[in-house]
Structures are given as C-alpha cells and as structure tokens.
Amino acid sequence: MSEIHLTIDGVEVVGQSGQTILEVAQSAGVDIPTLCHHPMVSDLGGCRLCLVEVEKMRGFQTACTCPATDGMVVHTETPKLFETRSLVLQLLFYERNHYCMYCPTSGDCELQDLAYRHNLDHWLFERPAENKDVDASRKYFVMDHNRCVLCRRCIRACDEIVANHTLQMAYRGSHSVISADLGLPFGDSSCVSCGTCLQVCPTGALIDRRSVYGGHREQVDRTVTTCMQCSVGCQIEVVSAHRRLLRVEGVWEAEPTHGLLCVDGRFAPLYDEQRERVTGPRVRRDGKLVDATWDEALDVAASGLKLGDVVALATGANTNEALGGLKSLMDRLSGKVGCLGATLPCLDGVTAGAVTDVPEADLVIVAGVDPLETNRVLGYLAKRAKDHGARIVVVCDGENTMAKFxxxxxxxxxxxxxxxxxxxxxxxxxxxxxxxSSEVAANLRGLSKAKFLGLEPGANGRGMAELGIAPVKLNGAKAQLWLLGEEEV
Structure with missing residues (x-):
C-alpha cells in the first residue's frame, strides 16, 4: 500500500491507500463517534454517527465506509455535524426503551456515552408504546430487543468471526428485530453459545446472566491469560470484581484467534463447573475419601509407592511444572510415567502449520478429530475459510460434526x-x-504441499510430548499414582 496524506480538522495526517477515513483518523488519534463500527467486522455505515464533512464532496460522508484519498480535507467536528449526530441519537432513543437508569449496562453502554458526549438530557420525541420481547431462552445470556439499536454488530460477528450465520434481521421499519434462525428463540436456534455477539454488543441488548450488575468497567479487574480448555491456546481476559469472577472475554488483538472463543472457554468455567474443589489432602478409609493431615496423606502415599514398582499416569490438563515434577519423582523411584488417554500420532517429515493458517486456507482436510467438539475455535476458523471459498474435506469412518459442512x-x-x-x-x-488411523496417516504423510496442525487431546498435550510422557503398557501392574490436573473424573 502506498502512503497518502490527508488533512483532518486542520492537521495533516498520514495514512495508507485502501484505508477508510475512520481508520486514518483513529491511527492519528482523532476520535470520530461510532456505534455500528467494530474493528473485527466489516463496516456498513448504518448508524450515521461517524458522519464527516469532506471538502469538494457533496453531503456528509460516513467515515467508516468512505475511502481515504491523497489530498483529502476532512472536518469531523462542526456545528452542523454535531446537530446531525444529536438528531440521530434522539431518534435512536425514541425507537426503543432506553431508560438508562433501569438498564443493567448503564455506565458501560456506548449509546449512553454518546448521549452524554452530545449533551442529551431529555427526549425530543415521545417514546412509542410498543414493547419488544425479551428472549431469555439461552442459558448464558439474555436478548432484550427493547435495548437494541439495530447496529447489526451481532449479525456481522456471527457471520464473519464465527461463521455460524445464526442471526439475521426480521420484519421491517420500526418493527425490525434481530432474529435467530428466522424466528426461533435463541435457546432453540443453531447458536453455539460462543458469546461473540455478547462481547460486541454496544448496548444492553445482549447481557451476560452472571456478570450483570457485577460492576462497571472502571470497577473491575482484568487479567489476561491463556484458556486451558483445549490445546488451541486462545488468549482470554478474565474480568473479576471483589475476588469474584464475573465473565471471560476474548482479546481482539491477541494471537492466535483474535478474540474468538467457544462456549468452553467463555462460559463453562463460570457456569458449568459443578465439582467440589479439593482444598486439602484426603485418604481413602473403608472405601471412602476422608479429610486427613498432610503427614497422614504422605505416610499413606509412601507406603503405597514401592521402589521399582511404581506406575504413574498423567493427563494433558497439567502444567509443564507439574508434569516435570512427576517425571522427576518417578525417575528417583525407578518407576514409569505415562499418559492417561490417547496421544497425537507422530507425522514425521510434514510441514508444521499454525492456527492462523486455517482461516487463510483454500482447502482444509480434517482427519482423526472432530474440531467442532474438541477444539471448537478451530472448527469455526475452518468454517470461516469455507465462507471465503475454501473446500472442507473430512476423512472419517464414524460420526463427525464437521461432516455436514x-x-x-x-x-x-x-x-x-x-x-x-x-x-x-x-x-x-x-x-x-x-x-x-495408521492407514490414513500413511496417506497424509505424502501431502508435502500441505501444512499440518495437530490437535492435541489435552490442553497441554504438547508439553507431555516434549517431556517424553507417552502411553505405557502396565503389563499387569496397577497404576499407583494419578496426576489428573483439571480433568473431570
């Protein structure tokens, strides 16, 4: 891309050909109001709040869709623009039930922020009497059509980020609403509960059941970490307040999945965790686990571990540190350590790929795995590639969720x-x-042109492989030590 020069509000700025006015302005630190715009989806210029004046161009232009050109002179703050944006906001407030004082996202709402920015403290028009439905059929979130501004962010996110195509517009004019699968309740729809629509919603239309009223954005703590639900390695931001977990969000700018999460990464740790947490040592007495002191537990463990006759099994849900510690212990006891469950087969001589290669592929071959069940985000990325023209090939003798795509x-x-x-x-x-299978693996090894991405069965299967922890044959021996990590048993 070639360099272009623009003048925005009297200041010369530099951009790249192919950028929009909004992109150039944002890179230069110029704040243009937006509502339907989101950096992760395509722009449609629907909210009309990013209107700007461009010299030698007739009328106002939507900054999010108007291409920036060399020599362009742009004005983003004029009395006429302020008046027009204020009127647009008035009409948005008029169309639905936007009583901020009763809204669960008051204080965290982009529409409310824009209203304050444009000095709106009352309505010019009386709100229509028609009330919209509230769809609470989904387990993790609620859709309140009374708070919706029809920005279509959720539709574009479902289409372009997740490639699930659940959402669309229904009805016309003032009766327009966001619809799931042409009129089904969210709970009965093809929604996969990835929560992407929830994160991009600028108002209180889509609200998280758990974190609602949990605290405003300036009252919460945010911790960036890595999801441990599978081996993809999605970056997540854990939102908490007063030592209570509120929600999990994707990190838009982070590799490898750029904010895309699945139901396991976003909701399962907060909603579906039903196990009792082990907070201290326990020993089995008379067939039952009972609380014990550390000395008692260690004495029982020591009596059961016999030198040279120890077999330990671990899962990929453990960290490298825990696995390394177990391996060191087994080495000292002259015992064996192996993995519990299947492992990824070794394909020697193939070209290693990355998660970021999947959405850019023009052919995706799936073999020996069902990514929409085990590594869901990779399944979404494969479907996104299909939306862009890629072909999907599934090699499987049994059932596979990817087969229908x-x-x-x-x-x-x-x-x-x-x-x-x-x-x-x-x-x-x-x-x-x-x-x-070995038969399929033999065929795949010859695909020198392809990039290969192995989906480990555990979150840290790669760490187990690097430590040399592989399946072991017990040969009649009984495993005496298990390192299960976060696996459910």
Missing part, C-alpha cells in the same frame, strides 16, 4: 483421494488428531 466426505479407504485435492489447492491445511 464438508464438500467431500471420505472414509479411511478413500484417504488417497486427498493427494489430488491437495495438488489442486494453493494453501492446503490438514487438521489431525489422536483418532488418526
């Missing part, structure tokens, strides 16, 4: 057909998992 479904005996498909592609990617 596949262009080609093959069984193990037909795996050799992937050779021709890869030869026709420019950016082929192979997603494979622990269920990969």
């Amino acid at each position: 596949a262009d080609v479904n093959l069984n193990s005996g037909q795996a050799s057909q992937t050779t021709e498909l890869v030869a026709q592609a420019e950016k082929p990617v192979v997603l494979y998992g622990a269920g990969l």
